[in-house]
Amino acid sequence: MRSERGWLLLAGTTEVAVAVGAVACPTVSLRGLLIGGPLLAAHRLSVRATVALAAAAALLAAALPGTGDAVAPWGVAPDYAVSVLFVAAVGLWAVLLAHTRTSCEAALARMTRIAELAQRAHVRPLPAEIGGLAVAVHTSSATEDALLGGDLYDVTLTAAGPRLVLGDARGHGVDAARVGAAVVCAFRQTAATEPDLVRLARTLDLRIQADLGDEDFVTLLLADFVPGEVRMVNCGHPPPLRTGRRLEVLEPPDPSPPLGLSPRPCLQRITLGPQQRMLFYTDGLTEARDARGVMFPLDHQVKAALSAPPIDQALDGLLDLLHQHAARDADDDLTLLLVQPTVGLLDGAPGPAPENEGRQPPLRSP
Numbered sequence: 001m002r003s004e005r006g007w008l009l010l011a012g013t014t015e016v017a018v019a020v021g022a023v024a025c026p027t028v029s030l031r032g033l034l035i036g037g038p039l040l041a042a043h044r045l046s047v048r049a050t051v052a053l054a055a056a057a058a059l060l061a062a063a064l065p066g067t068g069d070a071v072a073p074w075g076v077a078p079d080y081a082v083s084v085l086f087v088a089a090v091g092l093w094a095v096l097l098a099h100t101r102t103s104c105e106a107a108l109a110r111m112t113r114i115a116e117l118a119q120r121a122h123v124r125p126l127p128a129e130i131g132g133l134a135v136a137v138h139t140s141s142a143t144e145d146a147l148l149g150g151d152l153y154d155v156t157l158t159a160a161g162p163r164l165v166l167g168d169a170r171g172h173g174v175d176a177a178r179v180g181a182a183v184v185c186a187f188r189q190t191a192a193t194e195p196d197l198v199r200l201a202r203t204l205d206l207r208i209q210a211d212l213g214d215e216d217f218v219t220l221l222l223a224d225f226v227p228g229e230v231r232m233v234n235c236g237h238p239p240p241l242r243t244g245r246r247l248e249v250l251e252p253p254d255p256s257p258p259l260g261l262s263p264r265p266c267l268q269r270i271t272l273g274p275q276q277r278m279l280f281y282t283d284g285l286t287e288a289r290d291a292r293g294v295m296f297p298l299d300h301q302v303k304a305a306l307s308a309p310p311i312d313q314a315l316d317g318l319l320d321l322l323h324q325h326a327a328r329d330a331d332d333d334l335t336l337l338l339v340q341p342t343v344g345l346l347d348g349a350p351g352p353a354p355e356n357e358g359r360q361p362p363l364r365s366p
Helices: 004-024 031-044 047-063 078-122 174-190 197-207 300-307 311-325
Strands: 133-140 151-157 162-169 218-226 229-235 267-271 278-281 334-341
Touching: 004 031, 004 047, 031 047, 031 078, 047 078, 133 151, 133 311, 151 174, 151 334, 162 174, 162 278, 162 334, 174 197, 174 218, 197 218, 197 229, 218 278, 300 311, 311 334
Parallel strands: none
Antiparallel strands: 133 334, 151 162, 162 218, 218 229, 229 267, 278 334
16 A cells, blocks of 8 residues: 555545446535545545546536536536535645645655765775775664664775774764764875874874864774784773674773863784684664663673674674673664784784883783
8 A cells, every 4th residue: 555556546446436436325515525535646646646546626616417406507516616616726735735745755765865975985895805804884773764873984095005094972862973073074084194003093083173073083093914913002981892702892901081082092902813713893882771670781691792704793692692681672873893814914923012002911812
């Protein structure tokens, strides 16, 4: 019934049924019911179809027999004339409604297409491998029919290797998406030319100040992948996970506030072997709750899912666990980035750390 053909059949059947009823009961005036056809057409059909049904309704109103009322001096029964004019006027109104509706639908379709293209410019698909780093990504917005939310991510290739950014702007929806887009733009402008992650975090904090409201902030995680290790800066973001003989939560050595709240970025170095993977995520994962209000656990099931080959199916397995756990649709944005170094990235030895490295030693594999 939602199809145009179904609505056309319904509107046409309505007019035919009224006409048949008027012929069968000539003592009852049913002409006024013919307006049902054009009104149904105006709701879902094209202007051309509405014009055709409105014209058919007016012709049927004029052709149907009268009710036996007295004829006026000009030879036409007053109720007949009024009912025919009424059906014709409503038919004209239905045509105008159909024209307005189709114009609005066309404008909405254009704006939807523009919005979708604008969103995809920031949520661009990532390659399956970049600079020797295998990547699988999933992102979803808590806002219905939106690609963008408060979450942001990107991966670029620098002279040292792949560089990743993942963040979460306060809130969700359009306002959070605006702030997230500002962070992504600033990252793309500076990531390839700034070798130091600590300075990059400070630069991003300065670049987005004009886009932040009084209570806005952005949690941020930056990561450089070099042979044998990962160098990270975490500004208030949920710590990533590393798979191995057990699942490790890679807490930063010196926690920093998010961007917009005077961050104190500090470098963290993590070893990463060929059989290990890292999961970067936003709090839409860990804060998903079941029917009892229990948050999503990072347990052995998560470790098993993340360790399953290949990497994209491992991410699908994690999403299956999340959907089984969550008692309702997500009310927060969610982004997952699962990465694994390939042989090309593992060749060679880690270079010297930047001057802003934290004091704590690297975390080692179990």
